[in-house]
Amino acid sequence: MSLREVSPLTLPLALIAHQVFRRHETYRVAVHLSLLLAPPALVAAYVARSQPYSAFLTAFVNALLSYLAALVTSVVVYRLSSFHPLASYPGPVWRRVSMIGPAAATVSGNRHRTFADMHKQYGDIVRTGPNELSIVDPTFVEPLLGTGGLPKGPNHIGGNMSEETNLVGIVDIPYHLQRRRPWNRGLKQSALKEYEPLLAERAQLLVQRLGDQSGSADLGLWLKYFGYDFMCDMAFGGGSELLRNGDKNNVWAIIEEGMVVCTVLHTLPWLGIYLGKIPSVVKPMLLLQENGRQMAKKRLERGSKTRDLYHYLCNEDLSDRSPPAIAELADDGILTVVAGSDTASMTMTNVFYCLLTHPEAYAKLQAEIDKFYPAGEPASETKHHRDMHYLHAVINEALRLYPPVPLGSQRRVPHSGAPVVVGSTVLPPGTVVYLPPWILHRDPRNFSFPDAFWPERWLITSGQLRHEDAQPPSSAKDATKMDISGLVHNEAAFTPFSIGPMNCPGKGLAMLEMRTVIVSLMKNFSFKLRDGWDPAKFEEELKDYFLVARPELPVTIERRRIVT
Numbered sequence: 001m002s003l004r005e006v007s008p009l010t011l012p013l014a015l016i017a018h019q020v021f022r023r024h025e026t027y028r029v030a031v032h033l034s035l036l037l038a039p040p041a042l043v044a045a046y047v048a049r050s051q052p053y054s055a056f057l058t059a060f061v062n063a064l065l066s067y068l069a070a071l072v073t074s075v076v077v078y079r080l081s082s083f084h085p086l087a088s089y090p091g092p093v094w095r096r097v098s099m100i101g102p103a104a105a106t107v108s109g110n111r112h113r114t115f116a117d118m119h120k121q122y123g124d125i126v127r128t129g130p131n132e133l134s135i136v137d138p139t140f141v142e143p144l145l146g147t148g149g150l151p152k153g154p155n156h157i158g159g160n161m162s163e164e165t166n167l168v169g170i171v172d173i174p175y176h177l178q179r180r181r182p183w184n185r186g187l188k189q190s191a192l193k194e195y196e197p198l199l200a201e202r203a204q205l206l207v208q209r210l211g212d213q214s215g216s217a218d219l220g221l222w223l224k225y226f227g228y229d230f231m232c233d234m235a236f237g238g239g240s241e242l243l244r245n246g247d248k249n250n251v252w253a254i255i256e257e258g259m260v261v262c263t264v265l266h267t268l269p270w271l272g273i274y275l276g277k278i279p280s281v282v283k284p285m286l287l288l289q290e291n292g293r294q295m296a297k298k299r300l301e302r303g304s305k306t307r308d309l310y311h312y313l314c315n316e317d318l319s320d321r322s323p324p325a326i327a328e329l330a331d332d333g334i335l336t337v338v339a340g341s342d343t344a345s346m347t348m349t350n351v352f353y354c355l356l357t358h359p360e361a362y363a364k365l366q367a368e369i370d371k372f373y374p375a376g377e378p379a380s381e382t383k384h385h386r387d388m389h390y391l392h393a394v395i396n397e398a399l400r401l402y403p404p405v406p407l408g409s410q411r412r413v414p415h416s417g418a419p420v421v422v423g424s425t426v427l428p429p430g431t432v433v434y435l436p437p438w439i440l441h442r443d444p445r446n447f448s449f450p451d452a453f454w455p456e457r458w459l460i461t462s463g464q465l466r467h468e469d470a471q472p473p474s475s476a477k478d479a480t481k482m483d484i485s486g487l488v489h490n491e492a493a494f495t496p497f498s499i500g501p502m503n504c505p506g507k508g509l510a511m512l513e514m515r516t517v518i519v520s521l522m523k524n525f526s527f528k529l530r531d532g533w534d535p536a537k538f539e540e541e542l543k544d545y546f547l548v549a550r551p552e553l554p555v556t557i558e559r560r561r562i563v564t
């Protein structure tokens with residue numbers, strides 16, 4: 001049977017299959033295979049009935065080719081047509097067709113820059129994929145992320161290579177909220193108090209190890225070691241000694257290589273499901289998952305002397321509750337490692353990069369630290385944090401310029417529900433949405449001098465500094481006092497931790513950790529960028545692999561004398 005003979009039969013079946021795929025998006029391999037193979041098989045059985053088996057095989061191959069060609073054509077034509085629900089949204093034509101190209105492009109780590117370029121060209125709402133929009137209008141933040149907002153998007157299904165994801169990717173809102181409760185208990189203020197001694201001990205070890213580095217080091221690397229060790233202390237009651245022993249098991253290479261693969265699979269979730277079945281292809285991802293699972297499993301086997309995060313995740317704080325399933329706890333171990341250690345250590349690296357390239361800000365923060373932590377006052381004392389307005393402003397400003405999750409967390413309008421309407425914008429069912437902090441934070445409509453590191457903006461708007469006493473950022477040479485008095489500062493557009501019931505539960509811990517470490521380091525050392533290193537490279541080499549991957553930060557280190 002030739003292609004021409006089978007095509008009249010396969011064409012209508014392909015059109016029906018397209019509609020089924022479109023309305024009932026599924027990640028079940030069995031359903032995919034049935035929809036892809038059963039119709040051509042039926043056509044072949046029909047046209048080659050009462051003929052030898054070889055005729056059936058020829059008919060099947062031809063039916064499959066014509067069926068797939070019709071299916072692909074139908075999908076592409078529909079996505080490019082004015083019938084597609086997102087047809088009215090502007091965006092590059094190639095991105096309307098398929099996510100395969102965008103997924104391949106994520107490997108470069110420039111996804112955030114690509115999104116920024118698209119917004120420059122097409123405006124505030126851009127169609128960045130066949131069914132995907134990126135929105136940089138801050139009035140959408142609360143309705144889409146806040147209470148009553150949208151559920152999570154499907155990207156973590158790809159990253160997890162399974163529809164069963166850890167907390168961060170749970171799509172079903174009631175189930176997400178149920179799984180979220182122990183995290184909230186384990187990361188609330190009273191629980192943080194119990195982590196403070198662990199934090200103080202680790203920060204002291206970081207100081208000691210940096211002091212051993214004979215005057216020069218990659219500060220980013222040591223902050224990564226610190227971040228991982230502290231996260232293991234805090235979450236699993238110990239288990240990592242990178243600061244003492246170095247990264248002999250390459251855990252950071254595992255995390256960073258895993259995140260590259262994860263970003264590709266976030267963009268094409270169905271591919272994750274398939275590649276998950278070919279371990280050799282997704283080895284970095286599997287190693288990353290195994291690392292997190294092992295950390296959690298070892299913790300469960302040995303128990304913990306401290307009330308660590310797993311004390312809460314295992315419901316050990318509730319006498320009337322049994323622990324959740326081991327698989328669930330192990331999956332949340334992966335999330336703990338990635339969400340908890342990478343983000344905070346990266347932000348501390350960014351803080352030091354900003355301070356070291358802005359000596360006047362460095363000097364102001366040093367003065368504040370010396371005021372609150374004179375000789376004799378331990379750097380681990382947290383009671384001063386709330387009065388350290390400049391420290392808070394510096395951290396906020398680093399988070400504004402370099403949000404660790406540059407595109408933010410994905411959301412999706414449920415397939416089964418009604419369209420979501422925000423103002424005059426209609427988001428049809430099935431639409432995936434990004435609200436990228438990287439772009440919102442650098443938009444002059446949200447923040448004056450958007451590309452400048454200028455902690456003073458946070459002091460002015462919180463009433464700590466009068467407009468008339470503020471100096472414009474050093475990089476904004478032509479700025480006037482007028483520009484400062486008409487300061488634009490829209491905190492509704494500041495979303496490094498996301499917002500709403502599915503936001504980051506680790507915000508309080510991250511702030512505590514960052515403050516303690518910055519104080520400990522600046523109280524003990526003077527840092528300078530290593531001579532000959534070009535700081536311009538730092539920003540260029542920041543990569544978006546869902547979380548930001550950072551370049552090295554080489555510094556010279558000198559011990560300060562005023563310290564006890």
Ligand code: HEM
Nearest residue numbers: 167168339340343344347405409497498502503504506510
């Ligand atoms: C500077 C540090 C950090 C930043 C900027 C950050 C940012 C984020 C963002 C943007 C999300 C996505 C939220 C959403 O979907 O709306 C998230 C989720 C999450 N983060 Fe963080 N994070 C940081 C540190 C931490 C720490 C220290 C922990 C502690 C373990 C943590 C635990 C989590 C968890 C468990 C989730 C999943 C929340 C959920 O889906 O309900 N994060 N984080």
